Amino acid sequence: MTRFRAPATTANLGPGFDVAGAALDLWNELELTEGGGTDESHLGVQAFSAYASPAVWSFEWTSRIPRERGLGSSAAIVALGLVAGAWAAGVQPSVEELLAAGLTLEGHADNLAPALAGGVCLTWDSHIARVADDLPALPIAVIPEARVSTAESRQALPNDVPREDAVFTVARAALLGASIASGDARLFAASHDDRLHEPYRGATAPLLAELRADLPGGALGATLSGSGPTVIVWAERDISEDLRARYPQHDVRALRIARDGAGLTAAAS
Secondary structure (H helix, E strand, O other), X not given: OEEEEEEEEEEOOOOOOOOEEEEEEEEEEEXXXXXXOOOOOOHHHHHHOOOOOOOOXXXXXXXXXXXXXXXXXXXXXXXXXXXXXXXXXXXXXXXXXXXXXXXOOOOOHHHXXXXXXXXXXXXXXXXXXXXXXXXXXXXXXXXXXXXXXXXXXXXXXXXXXXXXXXXXXXXXXXXXXXXXXXXXXXXHHHOOOOOOOHHHHOOOOOHHHXXXXXXXXXXXXXXXXXXXXXXXXXXXXXXXXXXXXXXXXOEXXXXXXXXXXXXXXXXOO
């Protein structure tokens, strides 16, 4: 019996659309045992098949990451399958090789990269730069019960945006990169806005505008997690109790940036 785990992720971080993502300390797990008779249509088993035949293995999945809430649940499943398949095959692919192998199943590199590498990542093509272990604020996830399809959410995004919106977002993306590099909370707070994707997702993720209009004390800002509906409130301290009192209907979780990505946690001796 061998166990693996992979973290949740929050993608985009506001203006880092389709580029930036961070791993969160909330984990899905896989227990792999010798056996067989598995469902080979399962997303994680398909990822496993990139490196090894699943025919002689049994898979038990533990899913703690809420599905279709913008927290990278499918990326974590793909990451689990990839690292388990590589382990079963006795190979040690690089993180970039794992990313390339998984992109046909999980098309969002900004989710899959931090699930594989941990920490804070930037992606382009099939490349990963793991640029930091942490961010200069505590991530607190406010998770509505509603679910959002990423594919449907992307259909709401325009093919073209006004030049001023593009310039605005580029400026915030530069602030985001500078804040990650420097650990400067002031710059990080200043980066929390976007005009490429967040405004167009308001219909299915209305919580973001509501929170930004009235941030609780101690909050530096808020970003949509992936395509939503989850919102990450970035705070100087743990303000989860304040958020729970304000939003008793939602699941509020104070999290941390996960420094580890997907990998082996225990193997039978």
